[in-house]
Amino acid sequence: MVPVFIPLALFVFYPLFRTVYISFFEWNLVNPKREFIGFENYTEILRQPEFITMLLQSLYYMGLALIGNFLLPIGLALLTLQVSSREAEIYQTLLFIPAVIAVSIGTLIWLWFYLPAGGLFNAILGAWQLPRPAWLNDPSLALPAVALVANWKFLGFHYLIALAGLRAIPKEFLEAARVDGASGWNLIAFVVLPLFAPSAIFLLVSTLLQSLEQVFVPIEVLTVGGPAGATDNLMYSVYNEGFKFFRAGRAAALSVFLIAAFAALIYWQFRLLEKRVTYER
Amino acid sequence: MNARTTWAARVVLIMTTALMLLPLLYQVGLSFKSPTEFFGNPLSPFPLQPTLEHYQGVLNRLPMGLYLLNSLLFSGAVTLGQIGLAIPAAYAFSHQRFVGQHLLFALIVLSMMIPFVITYIPNYLTIASWNLLGTLPGMVLPFLGSGYSVFLLRQHFRAFPSSILEAAVVDGASPSQVLWRVLAPANLAAIVSLGIYLFIQSWNQLIWPMLIASSPKVYTLTVGVQRFAGGEGGNDWGAMMAASVLTNLPTIVLFLLVRKGLLATFTDGAVKG
Numbered sequence: 001m002v003p004v005f006i007p008l009a010l011f012v013f014y015p016l017f018r019t020v021y022i023s024f025f026e027w028n029l030v031n032p033k034r035e036f037i038g039f040e041n042y043t044e045i046l047r048q049p050e051f052i053t054m055l056l057q058s059l060y061y062m063g064l065a066l067i068g069n070f071l072l073p074i075g076l077a078l079l080t081l082q083v084s085s086r087e088a089e090i091y092q093t094l095l096f097i098p099a100v101i102a103v104s105i106g107t108l109i110w111l112w113f114y115l116p117a118g119g120l121f122n123a124i125l126g127a128w129q130l131p132r133p134a135w136l137n138d139p140s141l142a143l144p145a146v147a148l149v150a151n152w153k154f155l156g157f158h159y160l161i162a163l164a165g166l167r168a169i170p171k172e173f174l175e176a177a178r179v180d181g182a183s184g185w186n187l188i189a190f191v192v193l194p195l196f197a198p199s200a201i202f203l204l205v206s207t208l209l210q211s212l213e214q215v216f217v218p219i220e221v222l223t224v225g226g227p228a229g230a231t232d233n234l235m236y237s238v239y240n241e242g243f244k245f246f247r248a249g250r251a252a253a254l255s256v257f258l259i260a261a262f263a264a265l266i267y268w269q270f271r272l273l274e275k276r277v278t279y280e281r
Numbered sequence: 282m283n284a285r286t287t288w289a290a291r292v293v294l295i296m297t298t299a300l301m302l303l304p305l306l307y308q309v310g311l312s313f314k315s316p317t318e319f320f321g322n323p324l325s326p327f328p329l330q331p332t333l334e335h336y337q338g339v340l341n342r343l344p345m346g347l348y349l350l351n352s353l354l355f356s357g358a359v360t361l362g363q364i365g366l367a368i369p370a371a372y373a374f375s376h377q378r379f380v381g382q383h384l385l386f387a388l389i390v391l392s393m394m395i396p397f398v399i400t401y402i403p404n405y406l407t408i409a410s411w412n413l414l415g416t417l418p419g420m421v422l423p424f425l426g427s428g429y430s431v432f433l434l435r436q437h438f439r440a441f442p443s444s445i446l447e448a449a450v451v452d453g454a455s456p457s458q459v460l461w462r463v464l465a466p467a468n469l470a471a472i473v474s475l476g477i478y479l480f481i482q483s484w485n486q487l488i489w490p491m492l493i494a495s496s497p498k499v500y501t502l503t504v505g506v507q508r509f510a511g512g513e514g515g516n517d518w519g520a521m522m523a524a525s526v527l528t529n530l531p532t533i534v535l536f537l538l539v540r541k542g543l544l545a546t547f548t549d550g551a552v553k554g
């Protein structure tokens with residue numbers, strides 16, 4: 001049991017503390033000299049208007065993940081209950097294929113799709129005589145375009161969990177409800193979904209927690225955070241500050257904000273689950 | 282359930298599945314399209330006159346064999362190391378009692394929730410201080426401890442009846458014999474599935490290997506293809522897609538071979554969790 005805690009301590013828990021420590025310094029990651037500046041990295045981040053924009057963009061990513069990787073997979077899973085389990089297996093397998101390929105590799109084809117001149121989307125729009133947007137170069141379109149790639153890549157994963165959650169609902173409940181005359185949307189709205197709620201909360205929070213991580217590589221491949229920071233988010237900026245601009249202290253302070261956001265989300269999940277349990281009693 | 286609803290559901294599912302696979306269809310199609318067709322006929326994913334020139338080009342220009350070897354070594358080492366460490370821990374957390382058990386298990390769960398990006402800078406410094414930048418061990422080490430693997434295996438181990446393990450102890454088996462002769466073999470399917478899942482995950486890693494791999498000698502496939510796409514191959518879509526197909530092929534084939542066990546192990550972990 002002990003051995004597993006050695007790498008966990010060295011590469012997961014120790015970095016947590018070291019990050020906090022680094023956040024009090026001004027340091028470029030390579031220079032042996034670093035200057036202690038207290039909370040200056042934090043105050044500097046909070047003073048910048050870009051920080052608020054970045055937070056809002058992080059929420060935007062989360063919102064898009066809720067549509068594409070929470071609501072959509074649950075909808076598809078509900079539909080899947082209507083077909084035989086043999087047939088369902090085919091959809092499960094095929095929808096999971098994008099989830100087993102490398103994000104970076106899967107994103108490359110989208111780079112071509114989004115190409116303003118010579119890309120697939122604008123070739124289609126051009127054939128229909130429609131206006132052709134600049135996609136990744138358009139500050140208002142770039143973020144949803146990047147999010148779409150992540151949602152495509154990870155849909156199969158979330159669909160699988162949604163379907164498993166729905167199937168875990170005891171058959172007796174459904175039969176009892178049918179005997180009582182519930183059917184179609186009534187059955188789904190008043191019997192299936194309430195029983196599915198605990199799995200749904202799990203799926204909801206993991207979708208939120210993973211959303212920024214899942215757009216990480218698509219951002220790196222498609223836009224590197226641009227144009228003019230329009231596709232940046234709290235998680236990507238940690239990496240950008242640290243490894244592109246070599247501002248280790250700033251990156252570490254951003255990490256602390258990120259940890260705080262994650263902790264709040266996880267706390268909220270447990271509160272929700274607790275409420276749910278009391279309600280069931 | 283009536284036939285109309287079933288058909289409506291089926292149509293939506295088939296259309297969604299088709300849309301989901303379309304990007305991959307284009308990826309494969311483009312890899313076989315000649316440059317003339319690429320510019321002349323961009324809408325269709327199907328090449329009219331398939332050509333192997335992009336594959337030949339990629340194999341000539343990039344050391345794909347070396348990248349493949351690095352990917353295999355990296356993914357293999359992460360998978361074996363992570364599973365080898367997770368099995369005893371999962372045993373301890375599922376069938377043994379010890380002081381601090383709850384606290385340590387809370388740490389396991391906590392480790393699953395820490396966003397990976399915050400560990401990059403500290404881990405980069407650690408690997409640098411051990412002089413392991415630009416080496417495969419430097420890439421592998423941070424991935425050896427995984428809360429997720431411990432958690433998932435514990436979920437499966439827990440379902441195994443304690444009475445059988447206790448009977449083995451009564452018969453004189455030591456804890457390690459109980460684990461490696463009884464519990465682990467009984468959960469072989471779950472262990473293998475987790476292993477394949479971890480292998481695919483590591484195969485697909487980009488950012489950390491890219492930070493560590495300072496020279497092409499240690500590039501994995503994903504890093505090599507990414508450097509190519511971001512550099513000399515940036516406008517050569519045919520070559521980029523051929524390299525993409527070659528990188529994706531092993532994981533897709535592996536997944537299709539074991540899909541049933543893999544999906545089941547995975548969902549069991551999620552639902553029982």
